[in-house]
Amino acid sequence: xxxxxxxxxxxxxxxxxxxxxxxxxxxxxxxxxxxxxxxxxxxxxxxxxxxxxxxxxxxxxxxxxxxxxxxxxxxxxxxxxxxxxxxxxxxxxxxxxxxxxxxxxxxxxxxxxxxxxxxxxxxxxxxxxxxxxxxxxxxxxxxxxxxxxxxxxxxxxxxxxxxxxxxxxxxxxxxxxxxxxxxxxxxxxxxxxxxxxxxxxxxxxxxxxxxxxxxxxxxxxxxxxxxx
Numbered sequence: 001x002x003x004x005x006x007x008x009x010x011x012x013x014x015x016x017x018x019x020x021x022x023x024x025x026x027x028x029x030x031x032x033x034x035x036x037x038x039x040x041x042x043x044x045x046x047x048x049x050x051x052x053x054x055x056x057x058x059x060x061x062x063x064x065x066x067x068x069x070x071x072x073x074x075x076x077x078x079x080x081x082x083x084x085x086x087x088x089x090x091x092x093x094x095x096x097x098x099x100x101x102x103x104x105x106x107x108x109x110x111x112x113x114x115x116x117x118x119x120x121x122x123x124x125x126x127x128x129x130x131x132x133x134x135x136x137x138x139x140x141x142x143x144x145x146x147x148x149x150x151x152x153x154x155x156x157x158x159x160x161x162x163x164x165x166x167x168x169x170x171x172x173x174x175x176x177x178x179x180x181x182x183x184x185x186x187x188x189x190x191x192x193x194x195x196x197x198x199x200x201x202x203x204x205x206x207x208x209x210x211x212x213x214x215x216x217x218x219x220x221x222x223x224x225x226x227x228x
């Protein structure tokens with residue numbers, strides 16, 4: 001099932017959207033301010049689409065959009081009372097996938113969601129690819145093998161799964177809990193050092209084959225991402 005985050009500070013509108021989407025087969029979660037929205041998008045293991053209001057408490061929808069585009073290419077549909085053409089242009093330029101003006105029809109919103117998800121799936125970063133590449137690193141998803149600069153990279157199953165997840169989402173910043181729960185499919189405990197150890201092993205193995213550049217960057221206090 002697809003999961004959609006509804007970011008809307010009006011509780012009634014938030015509930016109406018979530019009820020409608022739930023009735024149509026989606027899993028929904030919600031946020032009522034911009035700070036929570038960014039945190040949820042960063043920490044949740046899988047969110048397929050975000051419905052984002054622009055006028056939010058603590059942090060505006062525009063700021064949320066800018067921040068999220070710094071670490072994720074998750075599809076985002078703006079739903080806002082701002083009806084000026086310039087507002088729509090600005091949002092699209094900042095990375096929004098669609099823009100709907102309030103008041104809106106729930107059926108129209110549903111059609112827009114389906115269209116954006118369809119486009120996202122078609123252009124998704126690697127979901128349909130058998131070969132994933134990043135710098136000199138290559139993962140062959142058919143054979144389950146990896147190489148750096150043409151030289152075999154020997155990985156454990158979990159190490160391969162971590163790299164595959166990161167290469168499928170090259171702009172995403174992964175928290176430790178995000179990685180652990182996605183790869184191990186178990187709850188993450190804060191004191192667990194499993195991810196740290198696996199990351200250290202992955203880096204060490206890659207470095208032996210290519211010591212000219214970094215592949216995985218640690219973002220202090222937040223998690224890991226592919227190095228720019």
